[in-house]
Amino acid sequence: MSSIEINKDTYLMWYESMLLMRKFEEKAGQLYGQQKIRGFCHLYIGQEAVLAGAISVLKPEDSLITAYRDHAHALAKGVSPNAIMAELYGKATGCSKGKGGSMHMFDKEKHFYGGHGIVGGQIPLGAGVAFAEKFKGTEFVNVTYMGDGAVRQGALNETFNMAALWKLPVIFVCENNGYAMGTSVERTTIQTDIYKLGLPYGIPSSPVDGMDPVAVHNAMDEAVQRARNGEGPTFLEMRTYRYKGHSMSDPQKYRTKEELESYKAKDPIEAIRQAIEKAGYADEKWFEDIDAKVKAEVDQSVKFAEESPWPEASELYTDVYVQKDYPYIKD
Secondary structure: OOOOOOOHHHHHHHHHHHHHHHHHHHHHHHHHHOOOOOOOOOOOOOOHHHHHHHHOOOOOOOEEEOOOOOHHHHHHOOOOHHHHHHHHHOOOOOOOOOOOHHHOOOEOOOOEOOOOOOOOOHHHHHHHHHHHHHHHOOOOOEEEEEEOOHHHOHHHHHHHHHHHHOOOOEEEEEEEOOEEOOEEHHHOOOOOOHHHHHHHHOOOEEEEEOOOHHHHHHHHHHHHHHHHOOOOOEEEEEEOOOOOOOOOOOOOOOOOHHHHHHHHOOOHHHHHHHHHHHHOOOOHHHHHHHHHHHHHHHHHHHHHHHHOOOOOHHHHHOOOOOOOOOOOOOO
16 A cells, blocks of 8 residues: 555656656766766666656655666755766766766765665665664665666675564665676576565565556555564565666667667656646646756756866875774875
8 A cells, every 4th residue: 555645746756857867867978978978887768767766755864875877866866966967077076076986976965875886785785774774763764776687696695684684674676677787687597587586585575667657656665664664675676678788888789679669668758748648737838848947957967067176186085984094094
């Protein structure tokens, strides 16, 4: 039973938030091609419903942690597009002071704890954040996102065991987009129904249509209720799809154009737009205004990043250890 109603405002929020994710990522891809953004860059285009449906049931104080396809997660958690774009540029005004880049976004104030480049490295960390919430006696939960490739890491099994044993307030979410880099799920695991990996640990686990914010909202709502009530973790396999390659350097020779087009026909942004129109929640002017608003936000983030300063060389020696006067850091 859903505890948080899906209404007109929910649909309008979903459309705007997913459109911002999409347009931001499209711009990031364009800037990467212009070599304004360097290093690795993994775009989220196509998977937006996974985040939109989750944010509509979470509190601002609830935390998110994820892998390196993280720009949209930061946006969904309320991190400023300016700070995210500046981070992509490596500028001092970025959310990680220009030190993390595309794969290591972080914003403590927004309870967004990364952005992690090590495959599966965020899984035990997410459980650790949840343990801290339980230890402090809060009602807040952690959502730990991972890709379908990360579930083959040993850390997942260790974490599932501890999270279930200690009934930690954590929701584990596998964003199964079908491919671990360029290798299909079928070629890398004997258990292609990934959600079933949680069952031996007594963790309620289920598959979810990750292209549909409504399905994501309802599944996440139930999982969050369990976590807040002290009933422990949930494992959700969000079956989704990325329209772009694993990273900007991916030639995508491992999948057919027909497969890609079949998923584009299920585009979550277009589906929500049609639902809004059918329900009479908004007219064409509203869509035009939102499109213009989102475009302006993305354009402003680029302007902010372009005009921001580079980090000072002395920043190499800061943020390495919590201890300010750690004796082995010398400038």
